[in-house]
Amino acid sequence: MAERCQPLVRVEAEDFDIAAEIDRLTAGRKDVGAVVTFTGRCRDESGRLAALELEHYPGMAEAEIGRIADEAVERWPLTGLTVIHRFGKLRPGENIVLVVAASTHRKAALEAADFLMDYLKSRAPFWKKEHPAGGEEGRWVEAKTEDEKALGRWGKV
Amino acid sequence: MKLVYFAWVRERIGREIETVALPQEVETVTDLLTWLKGRGDGYAAALEYPEVIRVAVDHEHVEHEAKLPADGEVALFPPMTGG
Numbered sequence: 001m002a003e004r005c006q007p008l009v010r011v012e013a014e015d016f017d018i019a020a021e022i023d024r025l026t027a028g029r030k031d032v033g034a035v036v037t038f039t040g041r042c043r044d045e046s047g048r049l050a051a052l053e054l055e056h057y058p059g060m061a062e063a064e065i066g067r068i069a070d071e072a073v074e075r076w077p078l079t080g081l082t083v084i085h086r087f088g089k090l091r092p093g094e095n096i097v098l099v100v101a102a103s104t105h106r107k108a109a110l111e112a113a114d115f116l117m118d119y120l121k122s123r124a125p126f127w128k129k130e131h132p133a134g135g136e137e138g139r140w141v142e143a144k145t146e147d148e149k150a151l152g153r154w155g156k157v
Numbered sequence: 158m159k160l161v162y163f164a165w166v167r168e169r170i171g172r173e174i175e176t177v178a179l180p181q182e183v184e185t186v187t188d189l190l191t192w193l194k195g196r197g198d199g200y201a202a203a204l205e206y207p208e209v210i211r212v213a214v215d216h217e218h219v220e221h222e223a224k225l226p227a228d229g230e231v232a233l234f235p236p237m238t239g240g
Contacts, residue, residue, distance in 0.1 A: 040240055054239070055164055057232060060216035085239060097240055117240055123218065125232075126239025127164035140165050143236030 007069035007081040011061045013088040016098050025080035025102040032079050034106035036113045038099040044092035050133040056087040057125035068119040071157055076108040083116060085126065115154055121147045163234035169203035186212045186221045211236060
């Protein structure tokens with residue numbers, strides 16, 4: 001068994017550069033056969049969203065994503081793993097979260113990225129508040145029970 | 158004991174952080190939620206349905222049955238909606 005990679009976790013207000021993050025896990029390496037990226041973006045289906053405010057628990061957000069990422073590198077033979085989650089006020093079309101998983105064969109990277117996103121949604125301490133256009137009072141997004149149920153696929157963590 | 162609140166729990170309680178001296182009989186997370194609920198209208202509004210409140214002790218998720226540490230940081234927040 002190859003040595004486990006050390007995941008990179010960042011929680012920040014700034015946007016991320018997807019190409020640069022892929023490069024970080026692949027530059028100069030010939031053993032990486034698959035790179036999977038997942039980008040979560042701020043969407044507005046109704047045309048009425050001015051911004052999404054992401055509140056987070058500093059310290060715990062990094063720690064919890066780190067625990068989930070450690071679990072992923074334990075379960076799948078990844079050559080690299082990066083998770084970046086933004087906070088603050090984001091506008092429709094902006095990036096929220098990035099997962100980059102790299103491995104020798106595609107299945108490990110695909111599954112690890114899927115696992116990461118399922119766990120981030122229900123376990124990472126972030127809360128979304130929608131600010132409608134027109135200056136009305138913001139509204140907290142409610143957690144979805146299907147997000148919680150999705151964790152069942154992965155067994156006990 | 159340091160208490161921190163997030164999202165609508167923070168808004169309803171009306172503060173984001175406070176330090177409290179817990180009575181001796183408050184031993185578990187459930188005890189803490191019950192005790193806090195009696196501290197005023199904001200607390201009562203935030204903790205109306207204590208079963209939905211998520212709790213972390215020193216940055217780690219805990220169940221409501223968990224014993225509280227002698228000291229440390231306890232966070233109360235709604236179900237998470239990140240990702």
